Amino acid sequence: MQLAQEKQQELMVCVVEKGSEVGAHILSGAVFEPRALNELFPDWKEKGAPLQTQVTGDDIYLLNSESNGIKLPGFSVPKTMHNDGNYIVSMGNVCRWLAEQAEQLGVEIFPGFPAQSVIYNDDGSVGGIITGDMGLDAEGNEKDSFMPGMELRAKYTVFAEGCRGHLGKELISKYALDADASPQHYGLGFKEIWDIDPAKHQEGLVVHTAGWPLDKDTTGGGYLYHAENNQVFVGLIVDLNYSNPHLSPFDEFGVINIILK
Ligand SMILES: Cc1cc2nc3c(=O)[nH]c(=O)nc-3n(C[C@H](O)[C@H](O)[C@H](O)COP(=O)(O)OP(=O)(O)OC[C@H]3O[C@@H](n4cnc5c(N)ncnc54)[C@H](O)[C@@H]3O)c2cc1C
Structure with a gap:
């Protein structure tokens, strides 16, 4: 839209979002690298973007x-784990702010x-999407509030459904987009927002952990980001390559909760 203007x-340009508002389905509390934002809105500070807490330190x-x-020690920490110049943000707030700028x-x-299904043109290319029907009961019958899905046809359709969207899976399979590519790998992540004792709070500090509570055959790690207002974003990510079939990532996170509290 900037270029068109x-x-x-x-x-x-039209965006469909299945959440009740933009940001409703976004996991809040992230360390945010502002490179793309700098390119899109170089004046994001003047425009009031919700990036308040600059990272002040990285502990691993x-x-x-x-x-x-x-x-x-700092020198042994991989480059990708350094967060100089990054911000600790509420991603929900950032997404809501981006939606305002877009509007x-x-x-x-x-x-x-x-977006429920993909429209394909006669030549096999993507021609847009059809949104889901609204006002159906649990058995799929039409209620009084029934509204059939809309066809949105477009010259370009950008799919941004996250890491495992149902339309994305269909498109990857139809156009063999994963041919000659590394397989995707997945993890399970949990995140909570805690109010903590101000005496223990160090705004801007980013902490990552490896090892306990995961065993040596299980990759993943914990994180704790000190945001503003004496809040921390705390969580654990467990890669889905664990070999113990009884491992319950959420219960492992529960152990961390008990110790930290
Ligand atoms: C626990 C955890 C912690 C993380 N921490 C960080 C971090 O600190 N820093 C960082 O940079 N990254 C972090 N990440 C990774 C980051 O969250 C993702 O890389 C990022 O959210 C991907 O963005 P996306 O826009 O591709 O997808 P998503 O954020 O998943 O957004 C997809 C959007 O599309 C909507 N949608 C999906 N399907 C449809 C449909 N059919 N029709 C309409 N709307 C649809 C969804 O409602 C959602 O709003 C973390 C991830 C996890 C799981």
Whole structure:
């Protein structure tokens, strides 16, 4: 839309979001790298983007047990784990702010509308999407509020459904988009937002952990980001390559909860 306005070209851009509002389905509390935002809105600070807490430090611990661990010296920390210049943000707030900027540029946003199926043109290319029917009961019968799905036809359709969207899976399979590509790998992640004792709070500190409570055959790790207002974003990610079939990632996170509390 920015380019279209620059070139005084008429353009219609439409976003469908299945959440009740933009940001409703976004996991809050992230360390955010602002490179893309700098390119899109170089004046994001003046525009009031909700990026308040700059990262002040990165600590990485290798944990052996619930009470024992070592802090890795800075030089041995992989480059990708350094967060200089990044921000600790509420992603929900960032997404809501981005939606406002998009609307101001004339983008039409339809929250509460899932893209249900793909429209294919006669030549086999993608021609748009059809949104889901609204007002169906649990058995799929039409209620008084029934509204059939809308066809949204477009020259370009961008699919951004997250890591395992149902339309994305269909498109990957139909166009063999995964041919000659590394297989995707997945993990399970949990995140909670806690109010903590102000005496223990260090705004801007990013902490990552490896090791306990995961065993040596299970990859993943914990994180704890000190945001503003004495809040921390705390959680655990467990890669889905674990070999113990009884491992319950959520219960492992529960162990961390008990120790930290
Ligand atoms: C526990 C955890 C912690 C993380 N922490 C960080 C972090 O600190 N920093 C970081 O950079 N990354 C982090 N990530 C990764 C980050 O969350 C993802 O990389 C990012 O959210 C991917 O963005 P996306 O827009 O591709 O998809 P998503 O954020 O999943 O957004 C997809 C959107 O599309 C909507 N949608 C899906 N299907 C449809 C449909 N059919 N019709 C209409 N709407 C649809 C959804 O409602 C959602 O709003 C974390 C991930 C997890 C799980």
